[in-house]
Amino acid sequence: MKSNFQTIINSEIPVLVDFFAEWCGPCKALAPILIQVKEELGAAVKIVKIDVDKNQSLAAQYQVRGVPTMLLFKNGEQVWRQSGVLQKNEIITIINSK
Template sequence: MKNSFNTIIDSNTPVLVDFFAEWCGPCKTLAPILKQVKEALGDDVKIVKIDVDKNQTLASKYNVRGVPTLLLFKNNQQVWRESGVLQKNDIINVINTHK
């Protein structure tokens, strides 16, 4: 997983990583919002979901202590991070800032 994750985030296109858990209520709230973000931005963003229970090493590498946590990467660099449920327009604004 780690090598493929590094390949995914090493992209000129912003990559939004959603650290989530199946049991997390707010994560379920965020899922359709992220789908709307993807529909709005299309190829301008990649969205990747990482289950923290199945990828504890990766979650711990990025100090993810609560879910949902969103991280935005560009060219293998973390450029933004936020925990909790965000609104569609807020997420789109952040991604557009880093395009």
């Protein structure tokens, strides 16, 4: 996943990465919000979900200490980071402002 991850985030299209865990309640609340974000923005954003339990080295590399944690990348650069659940309009505003 690590080599694929670099390819994915090296995109001109903003890439929103959701670090989550299956056992995490707030992560389950965020999942349908991210679906709504994708439905609204379509091809203007890529959304990638990373299970921290299955990708521990990637989570450690980005110092993900709690879930959910969202990171936004543009051209391979991290431009935003937030832990916790945000609402659809907040996430869309952030993606459009970067």
